[in-house]
Amino acid sequence: MMLRCENVNARYGPAHVLFDVSFEVPEGSLVALVGRNGVGKSTTLKTIMGLVPARSGTIHFEGRPIHRLEPFRIARIGIGYVPEERRVFSDLSIDENLEVAERPGPWSRQRIYREFPALAELRARRAGLLSGGQQQMLAIARSLATNPRLLLMDEPTEGLAPVIVGALRSLVQALRREGQTCLLAAQDLHFALATADQVLVMNKGQVTYRTSGEAARADMSPLAERLAV
Numbered sequence: 138m139m140l141r142c143e144n145v146n147a148r149y150g151p152a153h154v155l156f157d158v159s160f161e162v163p164e165g166s167l168v169a170l171v172g173r174n175g176v177g178k179s180t181t182l183k184t185i186m187g188l189v190p191a192r193s194g195t196i197h198f199e200g201r202p203i204h205r206l207e208p209f210r211i212a213r214i215g216i217g218y219v220p221e222e223r224r225v226f227s228d229l230s231i232d233e234n235l236e237v238a239e240r241p242g243p244w245s246r247q248r249i250y251r252e253f254p255a256l257a258e259l260r261a262r263r264a265g266l267l268s269g270g271q272q273q274m275l276a277i278a279r280s281l282a283t284n285p286r287l288l289l290m291d292e293p294t295e296g297l298a299p300v301i302v303g304a305l306r307s308l309v310q311a312l313r314r315e316g317q318t319c320l321l322a323a324q325d326l327h328f329a330l331a332t333a334d335q336v337l338v339m340n341k342g343q344v345t346y347r348t349s350g351e352a353a354r355a356d357m358s359p360l361a362e363r364l365a366v
């Protein structure tokens with residue numbers, strides 16, 4: 138199993154926000170965490186990255202416990218993280234942003250430019266001059282350039298125009314076809330369903346429903362019901 142979270146609890150000061158969260162991400166699959174505002178999707182990703190401490194429970198990555206590691210170590214052992222606030226170096230060009238992130242592995246710059254033709258065209262442009270959608274593409278591309286075995290993406294479509302959301306959907310579908318393991322947090326149910334092998338619904342800090350992407354695409358109503366609780 139690539140990632141296994143077992144009974145993870147997390148809090149911000151006195152506020153308990155994750156309650157015994159347990160789930161797995163199999164190698165080569167895309168797992169989507171869905172749920173409304175404030176249910177704990179981002180906190181789950183931050184806890185995996187070590188940015189929020191797991192107060193109890195365990196997180197294993199490829200069999201190795203990571204719940205007590207520092208964030209930079211977690212990144213170094215192969216987990217990429219694209220946070221909600223797409224961080225790119227705005228003074229650097231697209232190409233320089235990728236160059237500084239690059240680590241050996243299958244995601245070479247050539248392959249990234251093949252999957253992200255819009256970035257290839259603009260490779261000399263300063264990242265600060267890009268649109269929100271282009272910055273999101275670059276944030277994902279930067280993370281891929283580190284060659285993570287697991288890629289965490291938080292709300293990649295938030296605030297983007299429909300045409301950009303469509304391009305991101307194709308991109309994430311391509312990642313999945315190419316065997317990139319991903320954990321996606323999204324309020325955007327349509328986006329999550331278009332790409333997911335497994336869907337987990339969160340409610341008030343707990344995983345309350347699990348289904349396969351296939352079943353959810355065939356009939357969305359059980360999922361929609363759980364989301365509305």
Ligand SMILES: Nc1ncnc2c1ncn2[C@@H]1O[C@H](COP(=O)(O)OP(=O)(O)OP(=O)(O)O)[C@@H](O)[C@H]1O
Nearest residue numbers: 149152154172173174175176177178179180181324
């Ligand atoms: N830094 C923080 N300090 C205190 N409470 C926080 C902090 N960040 C998040 N919370 C609270 O923790 C809970 C879970 O928040 P989280 O951001 O994980 O939810 P989310 O599912 O990602 O929501 P959204 O869909 O809005 O992104 C919410 O009640 C939120 O208000």
Ligand SMILES: [Mg+2]
Nearest residue numbers: 178179221292
């Ligand atoms: Mg969030």
